Amino acid sequence: MTALLEVSGVSKSFDGFKAINNLSFSIGEAELRAVIGPNGAGKTTFMDIVTGKTRPDEGEVRWGEKSQSLLKMSEARIAQAGIGRKFQRPTVFEDQTVTENLIMALKAPRGPFAVMRWKPTRDTDERVSDLARQVGLADQLDRRAGELSHGQKQWLEIGMLLAQEPRLLLVDEPAAGMTLAEREQTTALLRRLAETHAVVVVEHDMEFVRRLNCKVTVLHQGSVLAEGSLDHVSANPDVIKVYLGR
Numbered sequence: 001m002t003a004l005l006e007v008s009g010v011s012k013s014f015d016g017f018k019a020i021n022n023l024s025f026s027i028g029e030a031e032l033r034a035v036i037g038p039n040g041a042g043k044t045t046f047m048d049i050v051t052g053k054t055r056p057d058e059g060e061v062r063w064g065e066k067s068q069s070l071l072k073m074s075e076a077r078i079a080q081a082g083i084g085r086k087f088q089r090p091t092v093f094e095d096q097t098v099t100e101n102l103i104m105a106l107k108a109p110r111g112p113f114a115v116m117r118w119k120p121t122r123d124t125d126e127r128v129s130d131l132a133r134q135v136g137l138a139d140q141l142d143r144r145a146g147e148l149s150h151g152q153k154q155w156l157e158i159g160m161l162l163a164q165e166p167r168l169l170l171v172d173e174p175a176a177g178m179t180l181a182e183r184e185q186t187t188a189l190l191r192r193l194a195e196t197h198a199v200v201v202v203e204h205d206m207e208f209v210r211r212l213n214c215k216v217t218v219l220h221q222g223s224v225l226a227e228g229s230l231d232h233v234s235a236n237p238d239v240i241k242v243y244l245g246r
């Protein structure tokens with residue numbers, strides 16, 4: 001498997017505290033990966049480094065077929081290169097409909113004049129319908145985002161991310177605050193997306209991780225403590241000691 005994202009030997013300290021410590025991690029083109037670990041293990045900092053929000057002190061982060069370094073790229077360039085991030089709390093435009101939210105997120109031409117001249121076309125309608133269908137909101141297109149359930153807002157935001165045509169999606173605690181039915185739909189959605197994208201899910205809910213049925217990376221003190229199936233990492237005495245056995 002060739003890696004889409006390759007993090008190697010990355011370290012990052014905050015005021016002398018090593019939040020990320022010689023971390024190496026890679027993910028393939030179409031793969032679902034769960035990242036778990038105790039509070040403070042470095043999961044958020046890892047995502048911040050991949051998306052360019054935080055710059056590491058050491059190490060390398062490489063991307064795509066050309067093994068391009070992400071470390072000199074701005075956050076905006078990294079997003080354009082195909083890395084999308086979904087934060088824990090949904091940030092949709094509550095007063096706009098599902099359709100309007102998706103239209104705003106579509107890859108429209110950039111620059112002030114292009115944006116002023118830009119009009120929705122038939123192609124836009126089709127893309128909006130397709131995105132809504134992918135995230136299970138095809139029958140909610142005319143509803144204001146503010147009226148959607150918490151789970152539906154999360155799916156809308158995933159649809160908005162997909163509008164940007166990412167190759168890698170970083171998803172932070174998607175299950176938090178969801179009903180059981182919503183969690184089940186979200187697992188199905190993430191698994192479907194991972195057939196054509198790399199999807200990295202940071203999650204504390206072990207039941208949710210089990211349903212994802214994918215390779216799991218356990219972080220602890222900024223490094224990989226264990227990696228493999230959930231059963232494999234759950235049987236690791238170190239993982240039980242620092243995380244699962246608490």
Ligand SMILES: Nc1ncnc2c1ncn2[C@@H]1O[C@H](COP(=O)(O)OP(=O)(O)OP(=O)(O)O)[C@@H](O)[C@H]1O
Pocket residue numbers: 014015018019037038039040041042043044045046
């Ligand atoms: N900007 C910062 N300044 C100082 N310390 C920081 C900063 N960002 C993170 N840290 C520290 O780095 C460590 C790793 O934090 P991080 O948020 O990446 O962990 P996490 O695994 O995401 O935890 P959680 O599961 O609680 O979200 C923590 O001890 C945190 O306090």
